[in-house]
Amino acid sequence: MSSIELRGVEKWFGDVQVIKGVDLSIKKGEFVIFVGPSGCGKSTLLRMIAGLEETSRGEINIDGRDATAEPPSRRGLAMVFQSYALYPHMSVRDNVGFPLKAAGKSKADIQAKVDHAAEVLKLGPYLDRRPKDLSGGQRQRVAIGRSIVRDPTAFLFDEPLSNLDASLRVEMRYEIAKLHQTLDTTMIYVTHDQVEAMTLADRIVVLEFGKIAQVGTPRDLYENPANLFVAQFIGSPKMNVIPCTAANNQAVAIGGRPIQGPQQPAVHLGIRPEHITLVNPGQGAMDGVVDVLEYLGADTFVIFDCGEAGQVNVRVNGETTLKPGETVGLSFAPTSMHFFDTDGLAIPFTGTAV
Incomplete structure (x- = not known):
């Protein structure tokens, strides 16, 4: 379980600045959600924390150490993407256990961790199926299971529910909320859907044009918006x-x-x-x-x-x-x-x- 701190973080693509001096502290075990309209920089910021995007300026600390220049493999983080990216020729069991197999873990260790992830995510009945035999929600759970077996210090979710229909989104919101309660692990989650943010987050980070417009609990943002942008972005209608x-x-x-x-x-x-x-x-x-x-x-x-x-x-x-x-x-x-x-x-x- 990690604490994560961003200090004056900036991201430039050529002459274009997309992240503009972000300061943010995320406590151990906290569920933090980045929200904002398309193009506000929320996914870029998440990828910078993961190490998938280089940080142009500033510092990213993970558990008190400077991880700004560390590659993704050394940060101890697990990322769940919008795309499930499952191997179609493998069973659910093999998909979930693949990161451990690639890391050279023993068969007994792989089986124990896959069984644990399957129990947490209620995937037991599907372990011998292939991805094509699963619903969208089940596939996303398999993708999450593949992250769980790595025993990461924090989970990063990049719009994981955007490919699901409305009923499955509601179901998966519940599953992710329960997962956070069960694992008690730091989670950072990106979405453009403020309903997801309001129902899941301990704290919400509202981004506008690469800057933080406001940070607070869902209730804080709803009842005490700092500006017009937050006032109209948070709340439905x-x-x-x-x-x-x-x-x-x-x-x-x-x-x-x-x-x-x-x-x-x-x-x-x-x-x-x-x-x-x-x-x-x-x-x-x-x-x-x-x-x-x-x-x-x-x-x-x-x-x-x-x-x-x-x-x-x-x-x-x-x-x-x-x-x-x-x-x-x-x-x-x-x-x-x-x-x-x-x-x-x-x-x-x-x-x-x-």
Whole structure:
């Protein structure tokens, strides 16, 4: 089990800088997830930790030693890729045990470690099958098993579920969460799917254009986003962001009415769909006209046309009787509003419940 520390890490491809001075400390046994949009540098950063990409500047420490210049084989890490990369002519047993065979381990040692990995991953009934006889989720478990037998100090996952369909992704999220609990090993996981990040991570690292936008627990990022980028990236559906003028403890959303606001000047008001209550027209922060209803069973998301303020998404009970064209008042929970300045940075604000 490893601790991993990045100090001023940079990556350049020619004249293009893709990782821009990343500082990050990952504790032993921690499950850390890198998230961000395509091109933000999350996979590149993971490959730098693995040693598959050279570090242009900075330092990567593993268990207190400088591993920046070490080859992948000496870092004690195991990487699971998006592609399963299984040998089609080998059985599951042989695929899982191949790294040990290549390392010259004894047959008894290989069998013991393969059996242990199969028990952890529930692969026992499939050990004599070949990859073509397995589902996508089972193949990914075999790929993970191949890493487990190496007894690594940390696991690195590079979007391991992106090739699976929706139901298998849910199943494998559960399997990976249980695996972390069972092995209690440091894990670093890359995904563009913020739902995976929210459900699996001890801490999330949100990357934007090669820099860390914010690091924190899923709850920290959801409840206290540091800037507009994090506020809208974390959460499904994303936070509503409405232009406003705010200062001296009062705010007015564009096209709305005065409400409680921050002391400092702000130009954006953020409010999540579940923190908006429907009231009578003329009450609350603003009025909206029902535009589209998205029924999801227990919940319905109602998209309101709020004129100059744009569209506002509201989570309501699935049994709502609202109809397109109705005008409704929207009331914002005072303790759940977020305000941002002209640079998109969060402004401290503690609303008072009413």
